[in-house]
Amino acid sequence: MIRVGLIGYGLAGSAFHAPLVAAEPRMRLAAVASSRPDAVRAALPDVAVVADADALVADPSVDLVVVATPNQLHAPLARATLETGKHVVVDKPFVTDPAEGEALIDLARERGRVLSVFHNRRWDGDFLTVEKLVRAGVLGDVMLAEFCWDRFRPDIKRGWREQPGDGAGLLADLGPHLVDQAFRLFGPPQAVRGDVAAQRGQAAVDDWFDLTLFYGRTRVRLSASTLVADPRPRFALHGTKGGFVKYGIDPQEARLRAGGSISAPGFGEDGDDLRGRLTIGDAAPERVPTERGDWRRFYAGVADAILDGAPPPVDPAEALAGLRLLELARRSAAEGRTLPLG
Structure with a gap:
């Protein structure tokens, strides 16, 4: 079972990522970091609400972090997550600066972690x-x-x-x-x-x-x-x-x-x-x-990549080429x- 932490509970986090993670039988949404804790608790009473993104990234029980924040936060949060040895899914656009995307791809390769971009x-x-x-x-x-x-x-x-x-x-x-x-x-x-x-x-x-x-x-x-x-x-x-x-x-x-x-x-x-x-x-x-x-195929592919070593469902290099x-x-x-x- 892959324990998932979700950063951000706006439209992307609440309407897309949370239900799609819940639909993947090999994943469990374990924690959400959001500025709207009451909304999270109302919708997901069995999921832990974390004070901030840093606390979620540091949680040793979380295996995969989903970054569904405003775009300018994608790169720093993905970098911090990879540095802790966790897998990462980043909502699109991957990054706002292509150079940051290159650095994240290199870091994921060095750490042997799965990095993918949500091109649903x-x-x-x-x-x-x-x-x-x-x-x-x-x-x-x-x-x-x-x-x-x-x-x-x-x-x-x-x-x-x-x-x-x-x-x-x-x-x-x-x-x-x-x-x-x-x-x-x-x-x-x-x-x-x-x-x-x-x-x-x-x-x-x-x-x-x-x-x-x-x-x-x-x-x-x-x-x-x-x-x-x-x-x-x-x-x-x-x-x-x-x-x-x-x-x-x-x-x-x-x-x-x-x-x-x-x-x-x-x-x-x-x-x-x-x-x-x-x-x-x-x-x-x-x-x-x-x-x-069937957007469920994205997180099914993420689970395959983490558990079985399959290629990620969206190669971050492809997302980076699109941003260029x-x-x-x-x-x-x-x-x-x-x-x-x-």
């Missing part, structure tokens, strides 16, 4: 559907792929994500997921062109971005906005044999935020009305059932030009 969107049902179609060659050679994540939030939300600082803004929030999905399908590009903006009147950080990744003749566009009331397709891929278009967002987050149970029948299943549309050549479009999403691309995209936007990857 690899197990979204819509992405699993797209991945299956691309890997099977159903679309032929993909020439254009568009991944869009639209919201309609004209009002500025309170909280650190909307305030200037390391790791704030929409590019830092949604960019890592979109880049990770692009890398899963196409690998690193040859070049990137970025456009990043603050569009809402009172926005203090970026709330819109559009990145173009260059792969020879192929273009991959990654875009997100806070001012799109009628969302674009979440995925649109067009290849030499045909295309696939899918609307809607994977339902797992909404159901977890609403207090839904991971073990409930149908969890992770998309509605039939949201099936993607596949068009091959001149044939009539057909609706494709969405693969079942986002750093280059931000520079591209500032300079107004396309930049090659080093």
